[in-house]
Amino acid sequence: MRKLIQSRVTRCVFILIFFFFLPHLCLGDSFSPSPPLALGSLQCYTGLLNMPTARVLGDWRVIVNYGNDDPYSYYGVALGLFDRIEVHGQFTEVNTIEAFPGQGYGHYKDRSAGVRVVLLKERDWLPQIAAGVFDVTGTALFGQRYVVASKLIHNFDISFGLGQGILAGRFVPDIIGNKRDKAFAYLLSSPRQTTRPFGGVQWFISPRLTLVGEYSSIDYKNMFGFIHNGVVVKEDHSRIPFNFGIKYKIFPFLNAKLAYIRGCRLAFGVNLNFPLEPEGFLGWKKEAPYVAYERLKWKAYLADNDKLASLIAKEVKEDGFKDVRVACSDSAVWVEAANNKYWSSVRAISRLCSILDGVCPPRIQTFYVNLKVDSQVLQSLKCSREDLRAFIESRIDKKTFFLYNSLSLYGDNHLKEFLNGRDLSRFHRERDDWFRFKIEPKVRTFLNNRRGFFKNKVLIQTSVDLYPLEGMLIRGQIEHTLYNQFKDVAFYSLEKEPTRTDIVLYERNSAPRISQMAVDQVFSLPWDILFRASAGYFETGYAGLGFESFRYFHNGLLGLGLESEIVKKRDPDDNFKMEPHTSTLYTAFLNCYANVWPSKGIEVGLKVGRFLAGDKGVRVDIRRSFKYFTIGAWYTKTDTSVFSSPKNREASYKAVYIKVPFAVFKDKEVRGRFTYMITSFTRDQGQTVEQIRSLYPMDPWETPYYTRQDFEEMRK
C-alpha cells in the first residue's frame, strides 16, 4: 500500500512539474542549437539522463554536477578539451551500503573517472561518433565502455550507442574476476563480450528548456547498490526500460534536471556549466590609459640622465610595478620591473612602453623593456621609439616590427649593448615594501578515511614575509587551529622512519604550530642560470637546507634545473625541537620542462632522481595551462624496494590539480592563483619537501614565446 502511495505521489509530482513547464513548451521559439549543446546528465558526464551521447563539452568548459537517483548520489566534475575530448570524474555515494559499519564513515562512496573521445565530428549527413570509458581505475563497480553516435535533426538530438559493462547489464567485477586493478583489466579486456544497445532523444524546445527520453540498457538487478556480496539490498521496481526528463537552464551557468526513471522513481540534479575564463563573472575593468602630465614632461625634459632615470623609476613604481630598476644614457633607457599587475606579459610591456613614451624627452630613442621573475630578467624587449609608435598605430605589422627590434629570453645581450651608450646614469632601484603580512583561513581535508569520508582541520594561517635584500625572502608562518577532526583519523605510519604517513601526528595537535620559518635567496649565476638557496623550517614536518637552479631555453619552451633538499624531521609536539631519533634525509632531482604544444598550452614536466625516502624514480607531470588556468595530473613511479610496508611497495603517488586565477572573482586583472589538489592515498613513496619558493615549474605566460604570440595586444 505504501509503495502504491509513493508511486502515485511520484507520478503526481512529475506530472505537476511537467505542466508547470508546459507554457514554456508552447511559447518556446523554434530554434536549432548550433552546435548542439552537450548537456549535463544526472551523472558527471554529459549525456541524456544516465546514458552517454556522442557530444562532448566545448574546449576548456567545465560542469560541476550533483545528481540524485536513489540509491545513488553523484558528485562530479567534467572538463572539455579541444572540442574533442571530455574527461570526467565523480564520487558515487550508495545509500544502501555502509562502508565501514560502526566507524562513522557513512554510506559507501566510490571514485570513478572516465573519458570520451569524439572519433568523427558531425557533418552534413554523418552523425558525430564518440567512444568512451568510465570507471577506468580501481574497483570497476560502475565500469562501462561504449561507442555512441549522435545526430541533430531539426531540434532533436538523436543518439544511439552500443555499451558494455553496466551498459550491457553486467557487473564488471564478475566479468574480470580476482584481479588487483579490475577497472584497468576491464579496460584492456576483449571487446567480444555482452553488448547492448542504448539510445535516446534530446528535444531542444527553447534555449532554456530541453526534454529528454532515453532507453536505458542498465540492469539494476545487477548493479552495485541493489545487490551486494550476493545479497539483494534494494529491490528493483523498474517497470519500463525508459527514462524521461526535463533539463532547464535557470541561469546561463546553472541547470536543473528532473527525471522519471524506469517508471518507478524520480531523480533530480543540478549542475554549474561554465567556461574556464579568467575574466570571470564581473569582467575586468579596463585600466585608465597612462597619461604623462605636462609638469612631469617638463621635469624629464630638463633632467640629466641620472635624474631622468630616477623620475622614470618613480613613475613605474607608482603605476604598480615592483622590483623597479632604471638607467638612462643619452639616447636610450633601460627599465626592469617585475610584472605583478597583469597576467599577460604583453600588457605589462605595453604599459611600461606607454610610461616611457609619455615621460622620456625626444632625445631618448631606444627603449629596453625588461620583465623580471624572481629578481631575474626573463624577457627583454629592445625597440626603437619610432617603431613602437608605428606598430601601435598599425603602420607596421608584427613581422616588420621584429625585423628591426628584438625580444629575447634573458637580458644579458641587451644589457651589454645598453652599457655601450654615452653618458650612462647609475641604476636607480625603487625600493618595494619590505614587509608583507597575511592572515587567511585554511581548511585541510583528509578524504576517504574509514572513520569518516571528510575529516577537516580548520585553521587561521598568519604569514609574515620580509624582503630585506634584493632576491631575499624571509617567511614566518604560524597556524592557529580552530577545529580539528584529524585526531579521529585512523591512519598510521607505515615505516619505522616514515616520510609522510606520520602526517596525522603533525596535524592532530591543535596547539599553535610554526609551519614555516625560513630564509630563501634567489640570485643569477653566469649563463643566465637562476639559483635559489633556502634554510629553515620548510613545512610542519621538515626543516633543513634547500638548493635549486633552473634555466629556460628556446624562448622559454624548454627548461632544465637541478634541485636538492637536505632535511630532518621536526618534533610534532614542539615547535623548536627536531625529532632526535631520525636520520637526515635528502632529495636530488633533475627537473625538465617542455612546453610541447604551446598554442594549446600543453606542458610536460619530469622530476627525475631521488625522492625523500631514498626511492629513486620519476614524477611525470602533464598539464594544460590555458587562459591562465592550469589543470594537470602527475604520476610518480619509483623503486619501492627501500620500503618494508607492502602498501608503500605497491604505491605510485599521483594527483590531479587545478590552479584558478584569483582574477576570476574580481572585477580587475590581478595576479595570483589558488591551487586545489587531490592526491592518491598518502604513502611514503614519491615524496618531496615543500619549499617557500620554487623555480620549477613556472607559469608559461612569463616567457618570450607567449609575448611574441600575443604581441598584437600592444595595440589595445
Add this chain to the structure above:
Amino acid sequence: MRPFSLKRLFLFLAILLGVLGCGHRTIWYKKGATQWDFNRDEQECIALAHKLAREATVGEKKENILVFLQAYQQCLFNKGWSPVPPQRVQEVIKRKRISYHLDLSSHVLVAFNRQIPLPSNIVFLRETRRSYGPTLIYSLFFRGKGNTFLNLILQESLERAFKDIPYPVQPCYLIYDRGSFRDRRIVWASYFGRIKGYMVMGFGAILRFSSRQRLILVVTSPMPPARGKKPAYLHLAENQMRAIESFTARWSKWVKKNLSSL
C-alpha cells in the same frame, strides 16, 4: 535504507524556487511621463549600458556588471528619471537648503557646520543657486588680484552619495598636474588651455566633507603668452611653465594648509 528521497527533492525544489524568486525591481519616476516613455528610455539605457559595460572590460567581450548597473542608472537619471517620486524630491528640495554664512571681513565661509577659510584680497561678486536632480548646488563667485577668479561651489546630494572621482578637467584644457591630500579626501588638478584666443590656467580641488556634502574650489587666472620656442613634445613654453608651476604651488599649498584640516 531510504525508499525514496522525497525530502531531498522538496528541499531541492524549494532552493530552486528561492533562487528564481529573489530579485527586486526599482520603480522609476518622472514628472509627466508615462509607462510608454519609461519603456522607450529604459530600452535606450539598457542598450547603452550594455555597450559601455562591454567597452569597460579588458577583452571587450564580457560585461562588467557594476559598470552596467552604474551606466543604466546614470542614463535614466540623465533622462530625468529618479527612484524617488518627483513630489518628494521637490518637497525635499523646497524644504532643504544649504545654510551658509559668508563673513568677508574675517575671510570665513561657514557652511556644512564648518568654518572654511577664504583667501585674502578677494571680492565677492555674486551667488547662484540651482539643483540638478536631487543635488543642491550653490556657487559663490569672487574676484582676486590680477584677473584671478575664484568660484566656491557647495554641493549637497539629498539622495545619492557622491562618487570618489579625480577632479574632472574639461576636455578643452590640458592637465598640468594632479594630486590629493588626506587619503583622497581632497583631490586637486591644475590645468591650462586656450580660451577665446587667450591662454588660461586653472586650479581646482574637491573637498569631501561627507558622502553627500562637498566643496569645490575653482581658481582661474590668465597665463602669460609664450616667449621663445616650445620644445617639440611639450605644450607650454618655459615662461608659461614657470607661471603655472608657481600658480599650482601657491594654490595647492593654500588648499593643504587651509582645507585639509576641515
